[in-house]
């Protein structure tokens with residue numbers, strides 16, 4: 001409609017005028033009567049969820065891979081890897097000081113505002129193990145940059161870590177932070 005991209009075929013009529021054939025000056029005048037509206041469906045759904053939560057006074061459990069949604073919507077977060085809880089904390093504490101190497105890798109894989117254009121996002125090497133394929137030790141060991149001998153031998157337990165927010169920050173790792 002605004003001819004920010006020139007049409008290659010067809011016609012566009014607005015208030016009785018064929019827009020695709022207007023001169024630059026006529027188009028500029030016509031644009032004063034137009035308003036662009038951008039629709040963000042995800043934002044609309046999140047707004048609806050917030051409204052339902054307010055109206056009904058209920059909690060919402062969100063299952064998502066989108067850390068931006070977690071940051072915007074949630075109070076507490078549970079990070080799972082290969083069928084296990086690997087970290088649990090307040091959202092603020094998780095983003096300020098992720099303790100588990102998997103969570104830290106997820107944070108580094110996020111798009112950032114100061115990212116260098118064209119530079120690929122950091123990826124976690126390897127793949128999630130098949131169910132039952134890790135016979136001993138930590139399920140993240142094959143992909144973990146901090147792996148040590150103990151990790152391959154003993155399965156880590158979900159234990160308290162440095163808890164800045166004081167509300168129960170847990171991680172399943174022998175060498176958190």
Ligand code: SF4
Nearest residue numbers: 138141144151173174
């Ligand atoms: S237990 Fe070891 S391998 Fe597993 S996440 Fe922690 S440092 Fe990495």
